[in-house]
Each structure stands twice: as C-alpha cells, then as structure tokens.
Amino acid sequence: MSTWIVTANGSAVPVLAALAADSVSALVVGSAQAAQAAAEGPVAEVVWIEPEPNTPPEAYAPAAAKAAASAAPEVVIAENTPEGRALAGAVAVALGAAVVPGASAWHTDDGVTRVEYARHGGIVEEVLDVAGPVVVLRDAVGDPPAPTAAAPIRKVPAQGLAATVVDEAQAPTESVDLTAAKTVIGVGRGLKAEADLALIEELAKALRGEIGCTRPLAEGVTWLSKSRYIGMSGATIAPTLYLAIGISGQLQHMAGVRGAKRIVAVNTDDAAPVFAEADYGIVGDLYAIVPAIAAALGT
Ligand SMILES: Cc1cc2nc3c(=O)[nH]c(=O)nc-3n(C[C@H](O)[C@H](O)[C@H](O)COP(=O)(O)OP(=O)(O)OC[C@H]3O[C@@H](n4cnc5c(N)ncnc54)[C@H](O)[C@@H]3O)c2cc1C
Numbered sequence: 416m417s418t419w420i421v422t423a424n425g426s427a428v429p430v431l432a433a434l435a436a437d438s439v440s441a442l443v444v445g446s447a448q449a450a451q452a453a454a455e456g457p458v459a460e461v462v463w464i465e466p467e468p469n470t471p472p473e474a475y476a477p478a479a480a481k482a483a484a485s486a487a488p489e490v491v492i493a494e495n496t497p498e499g500r501a502l503a504g505a506v507a508v509a510l511g512a513a514v515v516p517g518a519s520a521w522h523t524d525d526g527v528t529r530v531e532y533a534r535h536g537g538i539v540e541e542v543l544d545v546a547g548p549v550v551v552l553r554d555a556v557g558d559p560p561a562p563t564a565a566a567p568i569r570k571v572p573a574q575g576l577a578a579t580v581v582d583e584a585q586a587p588t589e590s591v592d593l594t595a596a597k598t599v600i601g602v603g604r605g606l607k608a609e610a611d612l613a614l615i616e617e618l619a620k621a622l623r624g625e626i627g628c629t630r631p632l633a634e635g636v637t638w639l640s641k642s643r644y645i646g647m648s649g650a651t652i653a654p655t656l657y658l659a660i661g662i663s664g665q666l667q668h669m670a671g672v673r674g675a676k677r678i679v680a681v682n683t684d685d686a687a688p689v690f691a692e693a694d695y696g697i698v699g700d701l702y703a704i705v706p707a708i709a710a711a712l713g714t
Contacts, residue, residue: 419488420458421479421506423472423498425449427555429456429562431492434553436522440486441566444472444479444502450570455562464573469580472498476505478573484509489523491550500552507550515543518551589640591625598624599654601645601672604631605661605682605701609638614705615660621712627652629668646671661701664689681705 420431420441425448428441433456442462443453450463462482464475483491483506491512493503507514515521517533519540528549534541593599600619606612612626619626626643633644645652646668653674660681662668669692672678680693681704690696697704 417486417488418490418492419483419486420453420492420494421483421499421502421550422453422494422496422555423449423502424494424496424555425452426559427494427499428453428458428461429559430555430557431494431553432456432458433557433560434492435490439492440488442479442482444475444498450568451565454566454568456566457560457563458566461566461568463568463570465570466575470575471578471580473501474575474578475573476502476576478571478575480505480509482571482573487548489526489548490521490528491548493550493552495552495554503550503552510548510550512548512550513545514550514552515545516552518553521549521551589642591640591642593625593627593643593645593650593652593654596625596652596654598622598656598658599627599645599652599672599675600624600658600660601627601629601662601668602632602639602660603629603662603668606632606638609636611702612638614702614709617709618658618705618712621709622656622658624654624656624658629662629665659689659693660705662689663687664692 418435418439420428423444425443425445432439439458440460441453441458443450444464450461453461464478466472466475479502491506493499515530515532519531521528521530528545530543602615615626627645628639628643630644633639633641647670649671651671655676657672657675657678664687678693679695680689681697681701683700685698
C-alpha cells in the first residue's frame, strides 16, 4: 500500500507521517523551508511545489492533484486546514477517491481501507470501508517523531491558477476567557435582534457575569465573537451559575455547560430540552423576564 501526505505546511508532515503504518511520501506546496521541514519526517521522498510569491497554495491544487494522481496512492492524508482541504478536494477528484473528514485511524487490506472517523461533532464514531483510493482529512496534532536523516526533495515545476494575494489584514478579534467566569449568562436564538443584547448586558452587569452564547449567535448572525460560544465545538465552562436565556438546550451546546454548579433556564417553550438539564426553569418570554431579574437585582 502507498500513502501520500498532502499539505501546505511542511512541519505537519512528521506528525502526519507518524500516523501511517507503511512507507509515506509527502507532497508539499510551500516554501523551501516547508519542504525541508517535511524532509525531516519519516518519509521516503518529498515532492515539492513552490508557489510564486503572493500566490496562495490553493492556486496549486490542480498541480498537486496531477502530481498525486501520477503516483496513484491508495491513501492520501491531507491536513485539515483551509489550504489542506482545498488541496484534498482537487487530489480526491483526480484520484476518484472518497474524502473522509475527522479520521482517527485507518488501515488498508486487500484494496479496502477501513477508516474510523468522528461524525456529528464527535458524538458518533463511525467505521467505513472504502474500496479504492481514499483521502483522509486529519489535524496535525501530537508530538512529531525524532527527526530522521533528511529525505530527498524532488521539486516539481508547476503552474498555479492566476490568483494573487493583494492585501492581508489581521481580523479584529475579541478574546474572552469564559472558563474563568463564575457567572455566565448564555444567550441563544430566542433573542430577536442584535440591539436586544443590551438587555443581556444589563443583566450581566447586575450579576457581574460574562456573556456567552450558542453557536448560531457567534457563527450564524455573528452578534457575538467566536470566543463567546459555548459547547462541543466552542468553550467548555464550569461556572457557579449558568443562565441559559432563549436557548433550546441542544446537546452540542449543553456538552459545554455540564460542569456548571447551577443551571437556570428561561424559555417560552416548556418542552425545550434545556429544562431537562436545568436546576431551575422559568417558562416565559425573555423580554419580560430578563428586565424583571435585572430590576430585582437593583440595576
Ligand atoms: C457538529 C455540530 C456542532 C455544534 N456545536 C455547537 C456548539 O459547540 N455550541 C452550540 O451552541 N451549538 C452547536 N451546534 C448547534 C446546535 O445543534 C444548535 O443548533 C444550537 O445550539 C441551537 O442554538 P439556540 O439554542 O440558540 O437556538 P434554537 O435551537 O433555535 O433555540 C432557540 C430557543 O429560544 C426559545 N425562545 C424563542 N423566543 C423566546 C423568547 N422570547 N423568550 C425565551 N425563549 C425564547 C425557543 O423556544 C427555543 O427553544 C452544533 C451543531 C453541529 C451539527
């Protein structure tokens, strides 16, 4: 069986190569330093595509696909980054391969690769048999193995797509450590408008708490920053008090608040799942209840 690693990040190669049971080659779309970092991993060869200045690695996806297809690997490990996913897609098309995200383990036997991978944000582990080539997407996390003798680097001349980076600016981000807060007021889609966050801010002030939210408020409407969303794919918190306001209580959210000592929920729907996990529940309209609590606290 032959395995290829496809990445724009050379230092990911040693970590990813350590996951493979057999001999591995790496395809790196990046700088000379990236190719050298890759060659320090336990790989037989590094195939290197060097992008032109100001051209993103994604522009070389067709070239990477062509190089990978000529080697016809059975398994391609692509790094789970925006660049890695772009390269993985093109390679998968060229190989006619299935793509499996969230792969945790795999092995090939007699042309069939058995892949274990996570679904539904990690709630379910599924095992898949893929006949034919497969591209597994994988985060390069873990300690790299001890550097080996440098593998040979073979540069492949390649033409990228006509894409040029013309500007780059750091996005303004707010960083909040919800894990340190004793009181967290979580708000969800029960809130009708961004301006209504003022109500939640009043309550947070009265309780000296931090505001948290469900994923749709941070990643959907983006009324709050990503550092404020709680749950399986967001922060895991353990405050003394968690107030869930206008939050239905889907398990992906509740997975992040189960360490709270007390959960109080406010929801108009008395059948909302959040009430099953709350110590106290108030069935009612947050637009009436939140100002009433704030007033009772003397704000
Ligand atoms: C792979 C995956 C990972 C995910 N990870 C996360 C995660 O980490 N964190 C997360 O939060 N979500 C996550 N989600 C999304 C999650 O499944 C839910 O969709 C989300 O948590 C729902 O957010 P919500 O409770 O704000 O909205 P909704 O489910 O729409 O609930 C809104 C609630 O507000 C109530 N309401 C409406 N009006 C009022 C009012 N006036 N007063 C009081 N209550 C009112 C409604 O009755 C309803 O219960 C993930 C989903 C997937 C598929």
